[in-house]
Amino acid sequence: MLPLACIFFFFAICLLMIEFVKLQRRRKELPPGPTPLPFIGCLWQLNFFQLNREILAKLAKSYGDVYTLWFGPSPVIILHGFQAVKEGLTTHPEDVSGRPVPPFFRALANNKGILLSTGNTWKHQRRFSLMTLKSLGLGKRSLEYQIQEEARHLVVTFRETKGKPTSPSFALTLAVSNVICAVVFGHRFSTKDETIHQLLEAMDPIFKIGGSAAQFMYDVFPWMMQHLPGLHKKALTARDFVCSFIEREVAKHRDAGVPDEPKDFIDFYLAQMEKTKGYPKPAYDERNMIQSIFDLFLGGTETSSTNLCWALLYMVVYPDIQAKVQKEIDTVMAPGQMICYEDRKKLPYTNAVIHEAQRFSNIIAVGLPRLCVKDTVIRQYHLKRGSVIFPNMASALHDPNEWDTPLLFNPQHFLDKDGHFICPEAFIPFSLGHRVCLGENLAKTEMFLFFANLLQSFTFHLAEGTKDINLEPVLGGTLQPHYFEICAIPR
Numbered sequence: 001m002l003p004l005a006c007i008f009f010f011f012a013i014c015l016l017m018i019e020f021v022k023l024q025r026r027r028k029e030l031p032p033g034p035t036p037l038p039f040i041g042c043l044w045q046l047n048f049f050q051l052n053r054e055i056l057a058k059l060a061k062s063y064g065d066v067y068t069l070w071f072g073p074s075p076v077i078i079l080h081g082f083q084a085v086k087e088g089l090t091t092h093p094e095d096v097s098g099r100p101v102p103p104f105f106r107a108l109a110n111n112k113g114i115l116l117s118t119g120n121t122w123k124h125q126r127r128f129s130l131m132t133l134k135s136l137g138l139g140k141r142s143l144e145y146q147i148q149e150e151a152r153h154l155v156v157t158f159r160e161t162k163g164k165p166t167s168p169s170f171a172l173t174l175a176v177s178n179v180i181c182a183v184v185f186g187h188r189f190s191t192k193d194e195t196i197h198q199l200l201e202a203m204d205p206i207f208k209i210g211g212s213a214a215q216f217m218y219d220v221f222p223w224m225m226q227h228l229p230g231l232h233k234k235a236l237t238a239r240d241f242v243c244s245f246i247e248r249e250v251a252k253h254r255d256a257g258v259p260d261e262p263k264d265f266i267d268f269y270l271a272q273m274e275k276t277k278g279y280p281k282p283a284y285d286e287r288n289m290i291q292s293i294f295d296l297f298l299g300g301t302e303t304s305s306t307n308l309c310w311a312l313l314y315m316v317v318y319p320d321i322q323a324k325v326q327k328e329i330d331t332v333m334a335p336g337q338m339i340c341y342e343d344r345k346k347l348p349y350t351n352a353v354i355h356e357a358q359r360f361s362n363i364i365a366v367g368l369p370r371l372c373v374k375d376t377v378i379r380q381y382h383l384k385r386g387s388v389i390f391p392n393m394a395s396a397l398h399d400p401n402e403w404d405t406p407l408l409f410n411p412q413h414f415l416d417k418d419g420h421f422i423c424p425e426a427f428i429p430f431s432l433g434h435r436v437c438l439g440e441n442l443a444k445t446e447m448f449l450f451f452a453n454l455l456q457s458f459t460f461h462l463a464e465g466t467k468d469i470n471l472e473p474v475l476g477g478t479l480q481p482h483y484f485e486i487c488a489i490p491r
Helices: 002-027 053-063 082-090 103-109 119-135 141-159 169-184 194-208 213-220 231-256 265-276 286-317 319-332 341-346 348-361 393-397 440-457
Strands: 066-071 074-080 376-378 381-383 388-392 458-462 486-490
Touching: 053 066, 053 074, 053 393, 066 213, 074 082, 082 388, 082 393, 103 213, 103 231, 103 286, 119 265, 119 286, 141 169, 141 440, 141 486, 169 194, 169 265, 169 286, 169 440, 194 231, 194 286, 213 231, 231 265, 231 286, 265 286, 286 319, 286 348, 286 440, 286 458, 286 486, 319 348, 319 440, 319 458, 341 348, 341 440, 348 440, 388 393, 440 458
Parallel strands: 074 388
Antiparallel strands: 066 074, 376 381, 458 486
């Protein structure tokens, strides 16, 4: 047995050496980075699946703003800092417009919809979704009225707390969600509707798995993870629950018939399916419709509501800034006057605070990967078709080369010396290039109207007895604040 064991050991060592030599040859064609080991790549340097901002920033100091990490046998190009992200995503934007579809993304979306799809599927679904959202009022006053109406409901919800401690999370999430629900489904939900409570609760495991060890393990060992319990199973179950609700909404629309003038996203999509059903390979089908609605519902709810939660938390942590916002609003707006989006031009400090809350909270952990759909060049590096790029969007919002005080909450980042609002080029929370967030204008309008109308109506402070405020985020696909309660005191 001893000789057999020795032979096995010898072959194992030879195999490792061969793999190591292969890796070194492949490394020469890529940007620099830490030395990968056979089979595990750089995972040993990433604390095994713990990809976070601190580690990425540390590696950038050693290897530069464009460097390579190996996730097992697969290289990933990291773009760190605003200039690298900007050049990587906008110099040849079409070249890097793809999305890799690793096992967990495939299990979650199966290359359908908008967010996690690639190729022609993504092009068709994004183009159609953008045109439809514009038809439904995106960027127009008609949709702004809907947001203002939700702002009124939100003020009423906070007023009903009568100044008692309350968590703002659900009220903010419902307000934001109701905007996209009105666009997609054609109706809103009341605070007492159990369905919306269940839908919003289902989002939690879906976003928690983003960037987690469970996701990385699923991508490396999908055959094993499919049979094991864990966060990945909870996320997929939650996905199924939300999709089942969407299917029921679609069935209601189909039973009612497509109206001559479509009133919501489902109406438009059903009409498009009818129009293209005779095509050899129709791009618009039921699965793409359900996944696109899923993407719009989750994407249109989670990010804006999380940003608003952080914004209110910052107001109780920095009461002097809250007071300056209220003073500006009181000076410009008549008492009880509903604030509209155009008023942001008369409220530069308020607008600056909202943008700074978005920059400082920096809620996207790293960002979603891109795929090179053709050979391209980033800086001096030639990347082949199929290369995976990770634009570290978060690094741009805290880039010390772009912001005077990147690690401090400072609204002056968005004001010039005369107090006029400015938006620095490095403010890119909605990404860049061909995959820029299609709901950017909607999110900006929501955040301004909800925040400004709340600050006009209430002064927020921490619940009595609260001492320590934890400003460290809860890790996940989006970085949320820890649970907190505040008091909304009517003004």
